Amino acid sequence: MTVSTNRPLSPFMTYRWTLTMAMSFVHRATGVALYVGTLLMAWWLIAAASGPAAYGAIQGFTASWIGRLILLGYTWALLHHMLGGLRHFVWDLGYGFGAAEREWITRATLIGSITLTVVIWVIAYAAGGAR
Numbered sequence: 109m110t111v112s113t114n115r116p117l118s119p120f121m122t123y124r125w126t127l128t129m130a131m132s133f134v135h136r137a138t139g140v141a142l143y144v145g146t147l148l149m150a151w152w153l154i155a156a157a158s159g160p161a162a163y164g165a166i167q168g169f170t171a172s173w174i175g176r177l178i179l180l181g182y183t184w185a186l187l188h189h190m191l192g193g194l195r196h197f198v199w200d201l202g203y204g205f206g207a208a209e210r211e212w213i214t215r216a217t218l219i220g221s222i223t224l225t226v227v228i229w230v231i232a233y234a235a236g237g238a239r
Contacts, residue, residue: 127211127214127215127218128210128211128214131192131195131214131217131218134188134192135188135189135192135193135196138184138185138186138188138189138192139189141181141182141185142182142185142186142189145178145182145185145186148178148182151166152166152170180225180229183225183228183229184221184222184225187220187221187224187225187228188217188218188221191216191217191220191221191224192217194217195213195214195216195217198213
């Protein structure tokens, strides 16, 4: 005997894809990326405590183009996740649910995270971090 049920489908299967939905997905993805970045930070701290040879190895990796790319991505993920968390906090307070407000705060999260990442990296390079 077959029973027919009308179960709701996931939103991504039935709704038009919006920037807010995409940023919700990106917020989760950056959370996962932060776990990986935390492992990199642990590696750096363990290497710093282990001596000059181990520290030199991690410094060599982070100075390479792939290491810099990973650090750039980690910086962006950290800032994007932070701003996304603030966006959700504003929503938890009961604000920003109008269509225009929702779109504005979502765009601000994306633009803000990119801008802050660039600013931090420019400051780091200006302070001599590109040696």
